[in-house]
Amino acid sequence: MRIGNVYRPGVLGCQADDRLSDAARRMTEEKVGALAVLDGDQITGIITERDLVSAVAAADDPGSAAVAAYTTTRVQTAGMDEDSQQVARRMLDAGIRHLPVEDHGRMVGMVSMRDLLALETWTT
Template identity: 30%
Template sequence: MKVRDVMSSNVESCSNQDSLQAVASKMESLNVGAIPVVENGQVVGMITDRDLALRGIGHNGNGHASQVMSNNIVTIDADANLQEASSLMAQHQIRRLPVVENGNLVGMLSLGDLAVQDQSDESAGEALSQISQNDVQ
């Protein structure tokens, strides 16, 4: 099974010039904990609710997305298989992977997406185990 078969394809994003308030508001209205930062269709960063809470406070909530986003983003191609996705998640200790096609954002794959697939239950379990194991070290 491929990533495109289980990814969320209705992904909202923000730009690196969006205000932190706008990003937080979008996350709240979408009920998500992370949002990709996209410029010209390509993922240039990722902002999590934790980034807003920890780094955003340093800017008194008045900064821009570019000031709190993570820059070294791991992405996966929509045609990759689920085993590759779970391995990437485990290796990089991440719970969400932006999905790209020809370099452009087309979806988002979460650890939860992997967990609900019968064929990937074991892969998701392994990924979560490795992510959680490394969190406590």
């Protein structure tokens, strides 16, 4: 199945200079495990639950630390027409749980391992 049939549409993001606590609050409110870090409409990174745990483990104050300090900047993406099984394999190989989805170079949403697991459950 194509990623375009599986991903969660809509760009949920934050800015690099936002506080970690604001990013965590947004993730909680939206019930997601990652946010795109955006500069305008361009994705410059991703901040995940794991990144927030790293900040706490480093004894940083999430109330004042900036998202940029914990952003993953080497972001892989998935295309709308990519096969979901190939994307799942890439995610497993890279050890990541969230991939931004792009359409013609623009971020249009996110796909998570949970989305792909649900797809596997529905199709078996």
